[in-house]
Amino acid sequence: MTDRYDAIVLGVGEVGAATVAHLAERGTTVLGLERDDVPRGDGSAGTRRIRRAYEGDPAYVSLRRRADELWTDLEAGHDRRLTYETGSIEAGPAGSDRLERSRQACEEHGLEYESLSSAALSDRYPGFQLPEAYEAIYQPDGGFLASQRCIVAHVERAHDAGATIRARERVVGWQSTGDGDVTVDTDHARYEADNLVVTAGAWTAQFVDELEGIVVPDRQVLARLQPEVPESFEPEAHPVWTLQVPEGLFYGFPVHDVPGFELGRCNRRETADSPRAFEREPTQADERLLREFAEEHFPDGAGPTMGLQARPSASTPDGDFVLDTLADHPQVAIGAGFSGHGATFATAIGEVLADLTLEGETEHDIETFSLDRF
Structure with a gap:
């Protein structure tokens, strides 16, 4: 039938x-x-970053605002919290294109933000230990949702x-x-x-x-590492973040629901005929890449591995x-x-x-x- x-x-x-x-x-x-x-x-912890400074087209800003209204409505009718406001950090070398585009997007769309030097960022949020020549754009209304x-x-x-x-x-x-x-x-x-x-x-x-x-599968790998200084990676002390370094663009979240703070590397558009073609089991090389990144930029968070996950995603050119x-x-x-x-x-x-x-x-x-x- x-x-x-x-x-x-x-x-x-x-x-x-x-x-x-x-x-x-x-x-x-x-x-x-x-x-x-x-x-x-x-x-995974099931978290997704909420940020509001989308470079380029204002369509993202208006879509973000409507999404926020609808999340509020959905949360009001649900018995568990769905969204968390931690602030958000966009960081990288001072003067870099990505950082300047984020700053410009905030100014064009009237979004509240603050520029922080690497030292000021570490003073406010000790979990971050970035190179002296780096800078951060902080938005107080960023955060994450429990997907x-x-x-x-x-x-x-x-x-x-x-x-x-x-x-x-x-x-x-x-x-x-x-x-x-x-x-x-x-x-x-x-x-x-x-x-x-x-x-x-x-x-x-x-x-x-x-x-x-056009829509090409990506292999996303995330790690959860147990912080050596747990209080520096709680939601009230550790905003969601993206960090541009020479090795690529990384992102992360505070500890939430499950042990360990979560971090990953943004998609690299690894091509494959099917998501099944990707290695679904995380490898030691995957863990080493994320651990070495954490040891350099979040040393107080780079404790024992609590979880590794490889999952398919998809992006456009x-x-x-x-x-x-x-x-x-x-x-x-x-x-x-x-x-x-x-x-x-x-x-x-x-x-x-x-x-x-x-x-x-x-x-x-x-x-x-x-x-x-x-």
Whole structure:
């Protein structure tokens, strides 16, 4: 038998769960399909950075503001805290392009910030021990969200609105029917719908030919290290951060929920035909890379390893999202290329994708995220 829905969402991670909830609350019959667990049990602290100084297009700033409104609304209806304000740090060599773009973004959009020398940063937040020639942009309203809890909150809201979500069901493929509908085949069943939304993360390009070579899987590796000076890495003493060093761009979080402060290296656009092609088990080389970085820049945090995790992500050549419908299949909406930081926008992205699915357009400014820019 074939089940029939108004909309089907492929992938129920942070963005997919939000999209299912938005669609269900608008009165549609919606099915969410997820190949893994809901939420995914990936062994991390489940944290995602919230920062507000996005260089370049103002579309990110307006999307950030709308996301914050929707996170507040979601949190008010949930029994656990979802967002945490710790402040955020953007650091690197003084005068570097990335740092200056962050400063310019703050000034252009009226965002509160403070410039700190390396010494001033260490005085305020002793966990940071950066080279003397480095500088930091501090934003007091940055922080992180607990992404696993956020997925649960969206799923609960979706269920309350009548949505169906099926975990451990792998999508094999989809096709457009002659009358403009969509058929989705999984390893369990066949489903039909008026509309399709693809939010399948690193697997998105496998379902959307137009994204082949554009949304590329990345292998993200994170470590949790137990601090030698624990009080310097608690949320009130250690803002979320990104740090540009010659070896690349790194990011991190204070200790939260599970032992150890978490750090990782930003995506390197490692190409592969499929996320399955990446080594899913962290290696000693992965651990050594992150530990050596921590020993140099966060020496009081570089204690015993508490956890290592390798997970697939996906990014685009310009680093921006893809939020659009397919030209040849306007009943198919795409949300992709989030490379980890899309999670903090998930509430607003879910709203955008629901707009595109049901109305074919949205009031949000998403021109920056169009597929035809490639």
